[in-house]
Structures are given as structure tokens and as C-alpha cells.
Amino acid sequence: MTQTHTxxxxxxxxxxxxxxxxxxxxxxxxxxKPVLMFSGGKDSIVMMRLAEKAFYPAKIPFPVLQxxxxxxxxxxxxxxxxxVNRLGVRLIVASVEEAIRDGIVIDDGKTSRNRxxxxxxxxxxxxxxxxxxxxxxxxxxxxxxxxxxxYSHRDEFGQWDPKMQRPELWSLxxxxxxxxxxxxxxxxxxxxELDIWDYIGREGIEIPSIYFSHQRRVFERDGMLLSExxxxxxxxxxxxxxxxxxxRTVGDLTLTGCVESTASTIDEIIDEVAVARVTERGxxxxxxxxxxxxxxxxxxxGYF
Amino acid sequence: MATVKSExxxxxxxxxxxxxxxxxxxxxxxxxxxxxxxxxxxLEAVEATxxxxxxxxxxxxxxxxxxxxxxxxxxxxxxxYRYFATPARKFIIADTPGHxxxxxxxxxxxxxxxxxLVLVDARQGLxxxxxxxxxxxxxxRVPHLVLAVNKMDLVDFDQAVYEKIxxxxxxxxxKLNIPDLEVIPISALAGDNVVNRSENMPxxxxxxxxxxxxxxxxxxxxxxxxxxxxxxxxxxxxSDEHHDYRGYGGMVAGGVLKPGDEVVVxxxxxxxxxxGIDLFDQEIAEAFPPMSVTVRLEDDVDVSRGDMIAxxxxxxxxxxxxxxxxxxxxxxPLRPRQKLAIKHTTRSARALxxxxxxxxxxNTLHRDQETKELGVNEIGRVQLRTTVPLLCDPYSKNRxxxxxxxxxxxxxxxxxxxxxxSGS
Ligand SMILES: Nc1nc2c(ncn2[C@@H]2O[C@H](COP(=O)(O)OP(=O)(O)O)[C@@H](O)[C@H]2O)c(=O)[nH]1
Ligand SMILES: [Mg+2]
Numbered sequence: 001m002t003q004t005h006t007x008x009x010x011x012x013x014x015x016x017x018x019x020x021x022x023x024x025x026x027x028x029x030x031x032x033k034p035v036l037m038f039s040g041g042k043d044s045i046v047m048m049r050l051a052e053k054a055f056y057p058a059k060i061p062f063p064v065l066q067x068x069x070x071x072x073x074x075x076x077x078x079x080x081x082x083x084v085n086r087l088g089v090r091l092i093v094a095s096v097e098e099a100i101r102d103g104i105v106i107d108d109g110k111t112s113r114n115r116x117x118x119x120x121x122x123x124x125x126x127x128x129x130x131x132x133x134x135x136x137x138x139x140x141x142x143x144x145x146x147x148x149x150x151y152s153h154r155d156e157f158g159q160w161d162p163k164m165q166r167p168e169l170w171s172l173x174x175x176x177x178x179x180x181x182x183x184x185x186x187x188x189x190x191x192x193e194l195d196i197w198d199y200i201g202r203e204g205i206e207i208p209s210i211y212f213s214h215q216r217r218v219f220e221r222d223g224m225l226l227s228e229x230x231x232x233x234x235x236x237x238x239x240x241x242x243x244x245x246x247x248r249t250v251g252d253l254t255l256t257g258c259v260e261s262t263a264s265t266i267d268e269i270i271d272e273v274a275v276a277r278v279t280e281r282g283x284x285x286x287x288x289x290x291x292x293x294x295x296x297x298x299x300x301x302g303y304f
Numbered sequence: 305m306a307t308v309k310s311e312x313x314x315x316x317x318x319x320x321x322x323x324x325x326x327x328x329x330x331x332x333x334x335x336x337x338x339x340x341x342x343x344x345x346x347l348e349a350v351e352a353t354x355x356x357x358x359x360x361x362x363x364x365x366x367x368x369x370x371x372x373x374x375x376x377x378x379x380x381x382x383x384x385y386r387y388f389a390t391p392a393r394k395f396i397i398a399d400t401p402g403h404x405x406x407x408x409x410x411x412x413x414x415x416x417x418x419x420x421l422v423l424v425d426a427r428q429g430l431x432x433x434x435x436x437x438x439x440x441x442x443x444x445r446v447p448h449l450v451l452a453v454n455k456m457d458l459v460d461f462d463q464a465v466y467e468k469i470x471x472x473x474x475x476x477x478x479k480l481n482i483p484d485l486e487v488i489p490i491s492a493l494a495g496d497n498v499v500n501r502s503e504n505m506p507x508x509x510x511x512x513x514x515x516x517x518x519x520x521x522x523x524x525x526x527x528x529x530x531x532x533x534x535x536x537x538x539x540x541x542x543s544d545e546h547h548d549y550r551g552y553g554g555m556v557a558g559g560v561l562k563p564g565d566e567v568v569v570x571x572x573x574x575x576x577x578x579x580g581i582d583l584f585d586q587e588i589a590e591a592f593p594p595m596s597v598t599v600r601l602e603d604d605v606d607v608s609r610g611d612m613i614a615x616x617x618x619x620x621x622x623x624x625x626x627x628x629x630x631x632x633x634x635x636x637p638l639r640p641r642q643k644l645a646i647k648h649t650t651r652s653a654r655a656l657x658x659x660x661x662x663x664x665x666x667n668t669l670h671r672d673q674e675t676k677e678l679g680v681n682e683i684g685r686v687q688l689r690t691t692v693p694l695l696c697d698p699y700s701k702n703r704x705x706x707x708x709x710x711x712x713x714x715x716x717x718x719x720x721x722x723x724x725x726s727g728s
Contacts, residue, residue: 007523008523008526008560008592009314009523010314010592011312011313011314012313012315012393014595015315015594017596018555018594018595019594019596021553021555021596022536022555025536025537025553025554026536026650028537029536029537029609029650053583053584054596055537055539055553056539056582056584056598057539057543057545057549058539058541058542058546058549059541139385140386140387143384146384146386147382147385163382165382167408167411167412167709167718168412169411169412169415169416169707169709169718169721170415170416170703170704170707170709171416172648172708174716174717174718176645176711177716178716189385190385190387190396192387192389192394194389195394
């Protein structure tokens with residue numbers, strides 16, 4: 001039996017964990033059909049771990065949904081499969097390529113895969129009849145997210161209305177919905193990037209290998225380092241070279257930049273994050289850089 | 305490089321309040337900047353915006369005003385959550401707007417706060433708004449209050465200005481329930497007494513704001529005596545390996561639970577003993593607030609979501625008649641005979657408004673017994689009758705078992721926040 005602290009002190013990481021577990025259980029108890037949006041990135045892996053703990057020794061009582069952009073890193077898909085198999089949860093893959101083929105979203109050649117994910121995701125939520133979708137968004141990521149509720153209401157079109165948000169008090173969450181609406185749930189709202197890393201280190205859980213330093217053939221575009229890939233044809237003037245890098249976020253590999261780094265353990269990553277001078281999105285996400293309100297706009301449309 | 309792991313830090317949640325232009329956003333920007341929680345790309349974005357608007361200085365407020373409409377109007381209209389950490393603590397700031405029409409947002413931000421930070425402009429002294437903010441924080445039982453007297457640079461760092469505000473506020477605070485009060489003279493813009501001690505105010509010997517935030521003692525604010533465990537979720541694996549496992553998942557709302565403890569399950573009144581307490585795959589020796597655990601009982605008693613585990617000699621009395629302070633949050637007023645959905649701990653029910661006893665003027669503390677309705681952003685004392693008994697405590701004893709929300713059954717929107725005086 002584990003002896004707890006005699007002064008009844010709970011570290012901030014334990015408090016965050018307790019709060020997130022509370023949210024998972026609340027949703028499982030009150031919603032008919034929840035689903036967990038799993039990207040294979042570090043935030044959604046922490047969500048999986050928290051869900052695992054919330055229901056242990058029972059299995060996680062809802063399926064996991066991944067939006068496959070077709071441009072995902074193979075290392076990330078491998079980690080996804082390991083998690084899904086270990087926990088015995090059902091995996092639903094919503095493919096952007098299939099959504100394009102079925103005419104659910106339109107690929108005009110200019111729209112990024114991240115943006116095409118929105119329609120694909122909303123379609124998958126509607127088709128599955130899901131009433132609650134867990135997302136790994138954190139409030140420290142971005143200014144619009146800083147205002148978003150843990151239970152974030154979406155209308156029949158999947159839209160978020162920042163001016164009509166329900167007040168959210170104490171730990172009392174309001175999950176009421178009308179026909180066709182759903183709720184996005186953000187159980188790790190109060191975690192920071194550093195908390196995520198500390199937790200991954202403490203729990204010793206598997207994350208995709210691309211988060212750790214490795215050699216990769218990369219090229220520079222718009223001030224970002226992108227991975228060489230068949231999906232990412234070089235433009236004139238761009239040259240590929242091998243560098244020692246790691247990724248701070250994972251996503252569509254045509255848009256997700258990496259940073260030069262020799263951090264090859266969680267502790268080294270934590271040291272790096274602790275002194276990082278640029279947000280993870282600013283550094284490595286092409287899609288968030290276009291305007292100060294880019295994220296707010298995409299969220300209104302139904303983005304994660 | 306050695307960094308303190310967030311695993312060992314503790315947590316302080318605080319809510320900020322102040323009138324428009326008192327410097328709230330600037331102060332938060334300053335705390336983030338001086339604790340090195342601002343990233344270069346964030347700072348560059350606000351520098352660029354400040355320049356494009358022709359400001360002479362970087363408007364730190366732009367760091368926190370997140371929604372497009374807020375940036376356009378230059379005001380804060382919704383609660384924003386901010387995060388920063390020092391080696392001692394992690395901080396979660398609920399940045400709330402100050403206007404009277406946003407009282408509900410302030411109530412929201414204060415509901416989870418350990419500490420309330422109220423700003424006043426030294427040139428203006430206490431205003432109706434600062435008094436209202438203190439009243440709301442005390443109603444929400446935020447145990448620690450800081451009054452930051454800001455813009456001291458604009459009053460020549462004059463001690464007399466500070467002393468006057470200090471005396472006036474202390475006198476006002478005696479009418480309220482504020483167990484711990486600190487009054488700190490600062491300049492958010494220049495940084496005086498925010499993180500670094502001010503050289504301009506040698507007459508001030510108290511703590512800097514950051515020092516106080518880092519050291520204020522919050523652990524003892526929890527109730528470690530009265531056991532309250534609202535059952536949230538019944539864990540039943542139905543697998544071969546854990547065939548007979550039946551556990552009750554929930555977050556401890558009060559007291560310390562230990563295996564072997566005699567407990568009572570409410571509202572049935574059945575008694576049993578705690579067989580074990582699980583935290584994931586570990587059995588633990590005790591559980592206390594705010595841990596999320598799974599409790600197993602020795603007997604096969606019928607327990608479901610919405611029930612509460614307490615001690616036989618120390619349990620809340622189930623009651624359907626609730627006397628509470630309610631903050632009303634929607635445009636259509638609250639009136640007697642109205643029916644609403646109510647959520648209290650893990651229990652959901654319906655409630656009927658039996659009476660609105662009085663409306664509290666949050667500026668003067670006057671109790672208006674004539675107006676039998678509560679408008680948006682108003683607070684009043686209300687009697688409710690619920691369809692099922694609530695397992696509640698006075699809010700003054702326990703902020704979890706003493707609080708509830710009201711939901712409009714037609715729109716599904718949260719329309720009220722309640723703090724229980726008593727149930728009977
Ligand atoms: N001189 C001086 N100006 C300040 C100080 N703090 C804030 N201000 C200015 O007061 C104005 C309002 O500040 P802001 O942070 O937006 O106030 P808020 O409405 O409470 O968020 C801005 O022009 C700030 O630069 C201070 O300590 N000294
Ligand atoms: Mg402001």
C-alpha cells in the first residue's frame with residue numbers, strides 16, 4: 001500500500017491529474033456517446049493516460065477517433081497503434097483522403113490538410129452520433145483557447161461561439177445539449193506544456209520517437225524546418241540537408257516544423273522547454289502563424 | 305540546467321478584479337513577463353500591434369485580451385485563464401472583467417480561486433467597483449484577498465495616498481468575511497513591488513506582490529475533518545480478471561478517508577466499511593481533497609452516481625428546501641414559481657423558486673426586500689424546493705458541497721450560481 005503525504009499536500013501535477021480524471025468520469029457518466037480525439041501527439045497521449053486511470057480496472061468506456069490527414073508521420077501512427085492495442089479501445093479512423101473522395105470536403109489545392117480536417121472531423125462526429133468529443137487543447141497554447149470552457153458547446157454546425165459561452169463554475173459542468181449539438185471537452189485545459197512533459201516523464205509512457213532528437217533530412221520554408229517527404233515537393237531554391245532535430249508538436253507533416261535539438265531524453269526535453277523562448281505553435285505550426293486571430297477563426301468553424 | 309519539476313510545486317489559483325483601466329491586464333502581463341512566462345513570438349506579436357496602433361509603449365494588456373472583439377474594443381469581456389510558474393509555485397490566473405455587467409464572469413472566476421486580487425487606481429482611490437469586487441470575493445468565500453494599489457508612479461509614490469486607501473478599505477472589509485487581507489502599493493507598468501521591491505517606496509515594508517503570491521498559505525483552507533465523497537461514477541470492469549470488482553469513483557470534497565473507516569451512504573443511510581481506496585493500480589492509505597480516487601466498500605450495498613459517502617456521526621442532512629445566495633446570469637430575470645434544472649455535486653434534479661427574500665446591493669450591502677426578482681448580474685437570497693433531496697453543507701463550510709448551478713431547461717444554458725446558506 002502506498003503511503004500518502006502526511007501533511008495532506010497534493011503537488012500541482014497531482015491536482016491537475018485529479019481534476020482531469022474528474023472531468024473524464026463526469027463526461028462518461030453524463031453523456032450518451034463520448035469519443036476521444038486522439039492525434040498520437042503528446043497531449044492526446046496524456047489524455048489517454050488520464051482516461052486509463054479514470055476507469056481502471058475497467059476499460060476506457062468510449063472509442064478513440066483519429067483524423068488521418070494522409071500526411072501523418074509513420075512514427076506517430078505506430079505509437080497510436082501501440083496505445084490502442086494496449087488499452088483495448090476501439091479506434092475509428094476518419095480519413096481526410098476519403099472525405100475528399102466522398103465530396104465531404106473540397107481539396108482545392110490551396111487549403112491545408114489541417115483545415116480539411118475540420119470538415120472530416122465534423123462529419124465523423126455526426127456519422128458516429130457522438131455527443132461529446134474529448135480534445136487535448138490547453139489554455140496556455142493560445143489566446144482564444146485561454147477563454148474556452150472545459151465543456152465547450154458546439155451548435156448543429158459544429159461551430160464555437162465565443163460570445164455565447166456558458167459560465168462554468170466550481171467543478172460543476174453543464175452538459176446539456178439539443179438534438180444535433182455536441183460538446184467538445186478539454187480535460188487538460190489547465191495543463192501547461194511543461195506539465196505535459198513532467199507527466200510523461202513521471203508516468204514513463206510511450207510517445208512517438210520524433211519528439212526525441214534524431215537525424216533527419218530537412219529543408220527550410222517560411223522560416224520553418226520541414227521534413228523531406230513525397231507529400232512535400234521542394235520548391236525552387238529549397239535544398240535538403242541532414243540535421244539533428246526533434247519535433248515539438250506533431251501533425252500534418254507538410255506543415256509541422258521541427259527544431260534543432262540534441263534533447264534525447266524526457267529530462268533533456270524538459271530543460272529545453274523550460275528555457276524555450278518561442279511557443280510550440282509559433283515555432284512549428286504553419287497554420288497558426290497567419291494572423292493573430294487565426295486560431296479563433298478556425299475554432300469558430302469547428303476546429304479542435 | 306536545473307529546473308524545478310512541476311511535480312514538486314504546489315498550486316495557487318487566483319482571480320483578478322478591477323475596473324476598466326485600473327491596470328489589470330498590464331499587471332498580469334508584467335507578472336508573466338517578469339516570471340519569464342512570455343515567449344518571444346507572443347511578445348513580438350503584441351509589440352507589432354502596439355506599434356501599428358501608434359502606442360508609445362508595448363501594451364502588455366494585449367497579451368491577455370484574447371478574443372477579436374476584446375482586442376478591437378480594448379476591453380476584457382470574458383474570463384481568461386493564464387498560467388505561470390516560479391520555482392515555488394504554479395499559478396492559474398482567472399482574469400475577470402470588472403464592469404458591473406460582467407459580475408457573472410467575476411463570480412465564475414472567483415468560484416475556484418484561493419485568492420482574489422483587486423486593483424485600484426491610486427489616483428482615484430476606492431470606487432464603487434472595488435467595493436463590489438471585495439463583496440463578491442467574500443460571498444464566494446475566496447479565503448485570501450490582496451488589494452493592489454496601482455499606478456503609484458502617478459501619485460509620486462506618496463505614502464499618504466496609500467495609507468488613506470489602506471485605512472478606508474480595511475474599515476470596509478470588517479463588514480465582510482475576509483479572513484486574510486494584504487494591501488500592496490505597486491506600479492504595474494514600471495514593475496514596482498510586483499516582482500522586485502520598489503526603490504521608490506522605502507516606507508513600505510510589506511511583501512512584494514509576487515512574494516505574497518508565492519508564500520500565502522492555502523493548504524489549510526481545505527476541510528480535512530468532515531468526510532464528503534460524492535459518488536461520481538461506478539467502476540465495474542465486468543472482465544474475467546476483475547470479475548467482482550465494484551468501486552465508486554469520485555473526487556474527495558472533504559475530510560480524510562481511510563480503509564477500515566465506518567461510513568454511511570446517503571441518502572439511503574446504509575452503513576458499511578471502506579474496504580480499500582484505489583488510485584489507478586495502487587492501493588492508497590488515505591484520500592483527501594482534492595484527490596480523484598475509487599473507493600471500495602466491504603458490503604454489497606446499493607450505491608450509484610449522485611449518492612454521497614460520509615461518516616455516520618458526521619453527515620450532511622438530505623434536504624429538499626434550500627436557502628441560498630444566487631447570482632443570476634441571464635437577461636430574463638429570475639422570478640418566484642420558476643422551475644429550473646439544478647446540478648449539485650454529482651446530483652441533478654429540478655428546482656422550484658419558492659421565494660426571493662431579498663436582492664443584495666453589492667455596492668452598499670443594502671438588502672432590497674421589495675423587488676421580487678433578480679436581474680442579470682444581480683445577487684439575492686432565494687428559497688428553493690428541489691425534486692430530490694440534496695446532500696449539502698453550508699457554502700461557508702464546504703465550497704464543493706455548498707455550491708450548485710441552475711440551468712434553463714429549455715435553452716440548456718447555465719443561468720445561475722448558488723451558494724447554500726442552509727438546507728432543511
Ligand atoms: N503610469 C501607469 N500607468 C499604468 C499602470 N498600470 C497600467 N497603466 C496604464 O493604464 C491603462 C489601462 O491599463 P490596462 O492594463 O489595460 O487596464 P485594465 O482595463 O484594468 O486591464 C494603460 O494605458 C496602462 O498602460 C501603472 O502602474 N502606472
Ligand atoms: Mg484588461
